Structures are given as C-alpha cells and as structure tokens.
Amino acid sequence: MVPPIFELVVCITSSALFDCTELREIWKRDGFEIFKEHQRANLMVPLQPGAGYSLVRSLLALNEVAKNQLVEVVLISRKDSDSGERIRQSIYYYKLPITRMSFTGGTDVTKYLSAWKCDLFLTADEDQVRTVLSGTSSEAFTGIAAALVCNIVDTTSTIPSKLILVPESSHGQQSNSNINATILPSEINTSTNSDLAAPLASLSWPEGQVRIAFDGDGVLFSDQAERIFKTEGLEGFFEFERKHDRIALPKGPMQVFALKLQKLRQSLGDNHKWRIRTFLVTARNDVGNIRVFHTLKEWGLEIDETHFLGGLDKTPFLQSINPAIFFDDSRENIDRAKTYVPSAQVIYGINNLDPDILIKSTSIESRNIQNDHST
Template sequence: MPLSFKLVVCITSTALFDCSTSHEIWLNKGLEAYQEYQQANIEEPLEPGVGFPLVRSLLALNEATGKQLIDVVLVSRNDGESGERVRNSITHHKLPILRMSFTGGTDVTRYLSAWKCDLFLSTEENQVRTVLSTTGSDAFKGIAAGLVVPSINKTASTKFNLPQTSDNNKTTFDNNVSVSSQSHPWPEGQLRIVFDGDGVLFSDEAEIVYQRGGLAALRENEQNKKDISLPQGPMHMFAMKLQEIQKELGNDNRAMLRTFLVTSRDHAVTKRLFHTLTEWKLKIDEKHFVGGLDKTPFLRAIDPAIFFDDSIEHIERARPYVPTAYVIYGSKNNSVAASEIAARETLRMEELD
C-alpha cells in the first residue's frame, strides 16, 4: 500500500544546512574544486542551516504521534558522490529523512510535482520564482515556496539599520530592545510558524490597491468587499495542510503545532480578512494586526521555526532574530531581486568595519 502523507516538504541542501563555505568555493573556483573540497571534508558534518529548525520540528511530530504525517525530501543539484557529505550530515544530526533527489545539475523544481510537494524551500531565487510565478506551469499549482534567507549574527553590537522605504507610515522599534519570552516560555518542543497576510496567505489584491491609492483607497476597497473572500495566496494550501496536521495531533499533542498571522493591517481593514478565514474554514491560532508597526518585536516574542513574508523590508528586519523565508510573489516583487539582500548586507558590513 503506497504511503500517504498529510504534508510533503522539499528542501535543498543549502536551505537545510549551512553550506556557505562550499558554495563560495563552487562560485569562485568551479565545480571541480567544489567536489574536491566536499570529498576532503566528507566526514565533517555540516552545521544546521536556516531551514533546519523547521524540518527538525516537523519530523518530531511524526515521532510524537506515531503517525507518518509529514515527509521531508532532500532535493539537491549535487551528484550522488558530491552529496555524500550531505547524507552523512543528515545521519549525524539524526534527521529521519529517507527520500532524496540528487540531480547532477538539473533544476530540482522539475521533480517537485513527482514528490507531491506542498512546500518548497530553497536558497536560490530563480527556483522560488519559478514555482511562484503566476505565469508558470500548472505543475506547480498548490505548491508553496520560500527563499530561505541567511541569518545575521544576533550579537553584533551595531544596530541593524535599513534604508528608508517608501512607506512613510511605517513605524520602527529599536530591535536591540529585549522582548525575550523567557519569562513566559512556550511549551517545550512546540513548532511555531508565522505567516504574513497579503501576498502570503492571501493574494496581493489589497497590496495593489494600497500601492495605487494609499491607505484610504485600501480601506474603501476592503469595506466595499467585506463580504467577498480574498483570493488565495501562495501559502493558502500549506496553511490548510498544517490545520489538517493539527487535527491529526489530537488533544494530547495539539499544543505541539501553533500557527500565527502577523500582518501590517489594522482593525479598520480586518472584517474582510476574518470573513475570508471563516469561508476557508481556516483557523489561525494567533492573529496580530500591527497597523504599520515593525513586526520584529512580535516575531522575537513568538520565536518561530520560520517566518514567511513577501516584503523584503520585513524579511531584513526579522532575519537577525528568527529564521525567515522570502515569498517572492505578487506585483511588488516583480522587479525586486532577492540579491538586494546580499548587496545591503555587504554595505552593512562595510559600515561595521
């Protein structure tokens, strides 16, 4: 009898592990030098990457329930030989990942539908854009995807400053302010996943209205459509799958998985959002409407395994503190390259010197 999982996550080796050193060798010295480096360090386990906490926590749900609810598949453009270090690292970290694709250079997105993938995590921008493109193949329909963004050293003494954005209503907090939840700890082993709203759970319809007409136009649009559900966004099906898993966990293990919505919307534009969630029969455990405030203090209090957002500004603010995945979706991301993150980080490091 074929296996049937409630959720299938496909993740690249560079999203699961910290492959920054070997990746730099591949970029600067070529494939042969990369293969030699991997072979020379084959017994040296790779350190956990940004996607590691999510994968570990998801797989722990299988162990806790004794059910095969979730499958994690490693997908890599390595060939089988170069991938041996990755396989050894999986064994070292005791991750029960059994299924893998080593494509020898072929784009791994070719095989996502064959794996029946629900969520794809990668560190390569073009792969994520391919999956989330509204003009792309129907083969990717229903697959959520996020660009896993490298974290920043949390102990840096200098504040993480962003360039000014076009949103003059945005209020920011000093992210050096402690918002630790140690005094009110979360349940041990709990998996917490945070979604943005527009452009992530929902389509970018509201974002387009806001860009064209500002806050007043958005409020008028949402009031006029308060009884019309928002279109589905790229993470809609993934969120629904998480809800199915919560049901499978039962009362004894229900607290092991908790979902959050942290959105820039305020109370004045929430009616349509609540109507949409009701129509979808989707329950999000916690909802935070921050009304233009910086999301980062809320994210630090939540301390999630992953935070999904379609705004490069929100991602940059959050990534020193929580694992982040950039959802490259919608009109505002058509001309925004994720490489801007690397460029801004280079500038920031120059300022620190």
C-alpha cells in the first residue's frame, strides 16, 4: 500500500491542542504517579481546547471540502500510552480526525519530527521550540516551522467543570451507553475577556475560512532587520533598507511553512482557494515595505493582506482579522494578542537570544516608526 503524500503535516503536542495547564501543575507539584492517577480518575472528562485547537480543526476540515487527504495532523506527546488515554478520549469527543500519534514516554518528541515529515510543530514547551529553531540544531529540523502556543483559560466560561465523555466502542464508534454526554460548542472562546472579544462575532468573514496571520521580521523573514536596528539605531535601519530595497530579505523560520500553505491553497482548486487566507501584520512602514514586496515577489509567495503598522499595536488589527492563529517573534506582542486571538511565539532571532531573560529593549516592534524620522 502506497502511503499518502500530504500537502501539509502539522505535529502538535497534547498541551498545545488542549489546555493542559492544570495537568502540568499536578505533574510538577505531585509527581508522575499522582499525575497518572489523576488522569485515570478523570478519563471521561474532556480537556478544554487549547490555543492550537482552532487551527487544527479548521485545517482538517479542508480535507472534507477537497474530498482528499491534503492535511495531516499528528498528536505527539511525552506521555506514555497509558496516561495518554485521556488525550485520545478528548480527541474522540471533539470528533477530530487525528489518527496518527506518538506517545514517547518521556523521550523528547522533537526526535520524531523528521520521521513524521513535519512542516509545522506547535508545542507549549519553550525548550522544544528552541531546539527546532536553533541555528546549531540538527539538519533534520531544516524546513520545519515551530512555535510556542500561548493558552489562555476562559475564566468567564459557562462550560461545566465536569463533562462526561460517551465511551468509545472498540471500533471507534459511539457506544449505546446510557451515560449522558454534555455537548460542547464546536468553537470555544478561550479569551479571558469575552466582552472585548464579542465584536468579532459580527465580522463577515466566510465560514470555513482558515485565516493565518504572520509577523514579518523574525517570522517570515530573518531577524536581519532587528539586528541592524539594535546595533545601528532607527536611522541606520532606514539607511540599510534603502540600500538593500531590491535585495530579498533572508528567509525566516516560517517562510517554508507559508509556501506550503500556498501550495495547499492551490490544491484546493479555484472554487475553494478562498478557504485559506494569509495576512502579514508588521511594524514596518513605507520605508521598509519596498523590500518586503520585492522579497515576496522573488519567493513567489502571495500574501492576501499586508498591513504595515509603523509600530502601532497589532492587537486591534488582529481582532478584526480573527485568525485561527497569529505568529510573532515578540513576546510583548504575543502577550497583548493572546487574550483575543490564538497566538504562538516564534522563539527565534535576536529578540529571543536569552532563554532566561525576556528582552524588553527597544525594538522595531515597540517603536513608532514614522516617515518624519527618516533622513
């Protein structure tokens, strides 16, 4: 039997797919055995969706539209098979068509990304992202995008704390058990401030569209611009960009993934290519956008919408976009955005050099870059 060839493979950890905040606390506080006991006691209680849930669900829905297996999502976890049973039951509960999994029993899951032919790796473990994106990492990680998802617990949710799963039969079908299941809504708001997120419901984006928002420097592009800015200042940055406006920016950690998305959209055909929409939301302004457009053209990468904010807060724009996920290398930007939209930090480049200290120094992302500063 010839194995399927997918246009896009996403590997996601259980703590990125579901909100496992409480489980991590139990593991750290009480140890592995207590953790396993807790999992067994709560086996039929589904975990709430995490920051990566919306993206996974919407991408997998494209397979049904295309009547073809274009996207594969693989669940990978450091848990052993026994303690991972609750994860599997939660997947069944939400009817996610995820059939391929790795439970490594403590082994670093990044060892298997290459074997899975991973294109995008989502995790709630910062060290795993650094392992994949580090310039000194194995060549096995070449071309793999990785990001740290930021889960937000909805403190205002009316969802019951105890939800009973309908047991699965041995063939994966719902059994005829008399146990009543509490049905969750298909999309769960993970925002901590539902009042501020409410206006999103009135937006007229097409149903079934997967919207993905990217930052520019340090995400789609390398951190070259940030390095110039930090070493030579704002005027030095402007001068460098003017001199290199016809030279493509170096590739960033999400460049290959963005091209994969474009290929996936083409595979959907003309009638369904609208189902994937991409956005570039960057702090650059018109001084820096010439080089950006030249770079995208040279790469052959089509971005549906480009927003050059000149240092303005990205959050209001992201609320309007309402993406399945937003990728940015700045923790500052992520912390602002994650309350309103699913967000993931690309831990890469000069802004993320020190794993123990959050870099708060002035950057392109925190300065209001205006034309009147240029020479």
